[in-house]
Amino acid sequence: MTVPPPLRLVADAVAPMDAACSVHAPGYVDVEDGLVAGVGPLGGAPPPRPGAAVLQMGGLLLPGLLNGHAHTSMTVLRGTGEGLPLDRWLREAIWPREARLSPADVAAGMALGSAEMLLNGVTTTNEMYFFPEQIAAGAARAGIRAIVGAAVISGPERFGSPAGQITEAVALSERHAGDPMVEFTLGPHSAYTVGDEALAAVRDAALAHGMAVHIHVAETRSEGAPVEERTGMTVPAHLEALGLLEARVIAAHGVWLTPDDMALFGRHGVGVAHCPGSNGKLASGIAPVRAMREAGVNVSVSTDGPASNDDLDVLSEARLALLYARLRDGDAQALGVEDALRMVTSEAAAALGRDDLGALEPGRRADVVRFSLDRPEYGPLEDPAEVLGHLVWAGSARDVTDVWVGGRRVVENGALTTIDLDAAAAEVRQIAARIAG
Ligand SMILES: [Zn+2]
Numbered sequence: 001m002t003v004p005p006p007l008r009l010v011a012d013a014v015a016p017m018d019a020a021c022s023v024h025a026p027g028y029v030d031v032e033d034g035l036v037a038g039v040g041p042l043g044g045a046p047p048p049r050p051g052a053a054v055l056q057m058g059g060l061l062l063p064g065l066l067n068g069h070a071h072t073s074m075t076v077l078r079g080t081g082e083g084l085p086l087d088r089w090l091r092e093a094i095w096p097r098e099a100r101l102s103p104a105d106v107a108a109g110m111a112l113g114s115a116e117m118l119l120n121g122v123t124t125t126n127e128m129y130f131f132p133e134q135i136a137a138g139a140a141r142a143g144i145r146a147i148v149g150a151a152v153i154s155g156p157e158r159f160g161s162p163a164g165q166i167t168e169a170v171a172l173s174e175r176h177a178g179d180p181m182v183e184f185t186l187g188p189h190s191a192y193t194v195g196d197e198a199l200a201a202v203r204d205a206a207l208a209h210g211m212a213v214h215i216h217v218a219e220t221r222s223e224g225a226p227v228e229e230r231t232g233m234t235v236p237a238h239l240e241a242l243g244l245l246e247a248r249v250i251a252a253h254g255v256w257l258t259p260d261d262m263a264l265f266g267r268h269g270v271g272v273a274h275c276p277g278s279n280g281k282l283a284s285g286i287a288p289v290r291a292m293r294e295a296g297v298n299v300s301v302s303t304d305g306p307a308s309n310d311d312l313d314v315l316s317e318a319r320l321a322l323l324y325a326r327l328r329d330g331d332a333q334a335l336g337v338e339d340a341l342r343m344v345t346s347e348a349a350a351a352l353g354r355d356d357l358g359a360l361e362p363g364r365r366a367d368v369v370r371f372s373l374d375r376p377e378y379g380p381l382e383d384p385a386e387v388l389g390h391l392v393w394a395g396s397a398r399d400v401t402d403v404w405v406g407g408r409r410v411v412e413n414g415a416l417t418t419i420d421l422d423a424a425a426a427e428v429r430q431i432a433a434r435i436a437g
Pocket of ligand 1: 071216
């Protein structure tokens with residue numbers, strides 16, 4: 001990939017998502033070699049770098065949003081089996097279609113879903129699905145940064161054995177070592193679908209190769225019961241006993257974590273991907289976000305897959321996370337606007353173990369999103385910092401106009417510069433019709 005020239009972005013407001021949650025109004029962001037080279041209030045900014053293009057953007061600049069848990073290739077299954085209870089939804093609608101999915105279908109679904117995410121201001125997504133190499137190919141086509149959890153399952157024969165899946169994931173990880181656009185991780189679906197032997201092999205591979213582990217934990221109230229009956233431990237305690245929490249782990253959902261589970265996750269630096277929209281749609285429950293964060297757990301607010309949510313709009317999930325946390329605790333101070341924004345930027349990056357992402361800070365990757373402030377819902381502003389509240393409570397991903405990933409402008413004035421959206425959507429429509437059988 002060619003390196004874009006140095007760039008200075010000037011905006012009415014810049015919220016770098018630093019520790020103080022500053023808003024520089026007006027502010028600037030300098031970009032060089034795909035990294036943030038400087039950020040701050042425009043008054044007192046150093047001269048732009050030699051040869052830099054200076055773009056007077058107006059609007060609000062934020063770090064690109066992160067999606068901490070998704071199965072984006074499932075765009076090809078969106079809308080399927082609406083209203084069926086979970087077991088019938090899987091058996092009658094999802095599994096028969098998934099059995100007909102080819103690797104190329106997975107890439108096409110990923111490309112379209114990645115395009116949707118970029119248009120929604122998401123610049124990094126943490127994935128888990130079959131055919132990891134095709135997930136990465138679809139992401140690359142759209143120009144999104146991807147963390148690709150290679151599914152590890154003891155299931156359909158055509159996906160091979162868990163040992164084979166792990167070997168493939170390790171090979172992909174090594175082949176792409178140092179590639180800033182894609183990281184391969186291990187994606188054992190859950191402790192209730194993957195046996196102890198395979199989980200131990202995941203642990204060994206993760207520790208030997210420095211790979212992260214992406215796994216579903218405590219999504220529903222009853223899913224952990226077989227593990228508890230067999231081992232006498234909750235799923236998080238069982239994962240600790242297996243040594244899996246020695247690795248960098250991101251646990252999706254965490255709706256039914258006990259206080260001891262949360263303390264365990266906090267001690268081991270396990271990140272949790274909170275998926276309020278998916279949990280609401282499937283009536284799984286309301287995750288204890290405040291308690292998790294008080295236990296020292298980094299939380300990423302995420303979409304889950306588009307077959308069960310159904311859009312890939314992280315900002316709308318941030319608003320849901322606020323609403324749910326406040327309703328759960330009956331306390332309007334349970335979670336604040338800044339918390340919600342951290343959980344889709346800097347804290348999400350920490351949950352994913354990626355300190356190169358999630359903030360506009362010198363040395364981090366230049367993933368930037370611009371929101372237009374032209375619509376009436378962004379006023380009035382007594383204080384520039386109020387723009388963050390307006391963004392979360394009144395704004396929406398519809399206000400995203402421009403997106404840079406590693407300094408590359410992938411959305412310009414509301415349009416993708418990378419792929420033909422109509423063609424990508426047509427391709428997915430054809431796949432959906434074919435796999436419906
Ligand atoms: Zn999931």
